Amino acid sequence: MLRQPPVLEIQGSEPEAPRRCLWTGETLEAGKDSVLHGAGSVDSLIRKDREAYAAEYERWVNEPISFYYTIRMMPTIYLSYDLPSEITSEKEAIAYVSTIAKNQKCMAWLYLSRREKVFIDSSGEVIERDEHGFHDTILNYFPF
Numbered sequence: 001m002l003r004q005p006p007v008l009e010i011q012g013s014e015p016e017a018p019r020r021c022l023w024t025g026e027t028l029e030a031g032k033d034s035v036l037h038g039a040g041s042v043d044s045l046i047r048k049d050r051e052a053y054a055a056e057y058e059r060w061v062n063e064p065i066s067f068y069y070t071i072r073m074m075p076t077i078y079l080s081y082d083l084p085s086e087i088t089s090e091k092e093a094i095a096y097v098s099t100i101a102k103n104q105k106c107m108a109w110l111y112l113s114r115r116e117k118v119f120i121d122s123s124g125e126v127i128e129r130d131e132h133g134f135h136d137t138i139l140n141y142f143p144f
Contacts, residue, residue, distance in 0.1 A: 098124040
């Protein structure tokens, strides 16, 4: 499960005044990691949290899924369907979705996994095959 890190709030407006962490109630001393209880620097905690998040994402994205496809009926109208159970190979799936795209004259995307998809145009031709990883997807939207 993904989580939001807690926010540290610091009390004290004078540069020389002792500051207290509202999160733990401890006094912050210059050059010490008292708030972190020996866990290391904030940078190392952020790095560990990023690594844990990336590992969790990789575990999730590599779980097998059933093939499914999405067709674009018209701009902003998309419908997703599961493939028939008798279609088990990637080649059969591409042929099936290509036929649907050609017959309905619409674009389609075949999802082979959470990481890999195939784009098929309205003539039934495979235009692009896209495979992406954690740094290609998540980091584009949520820079760490």
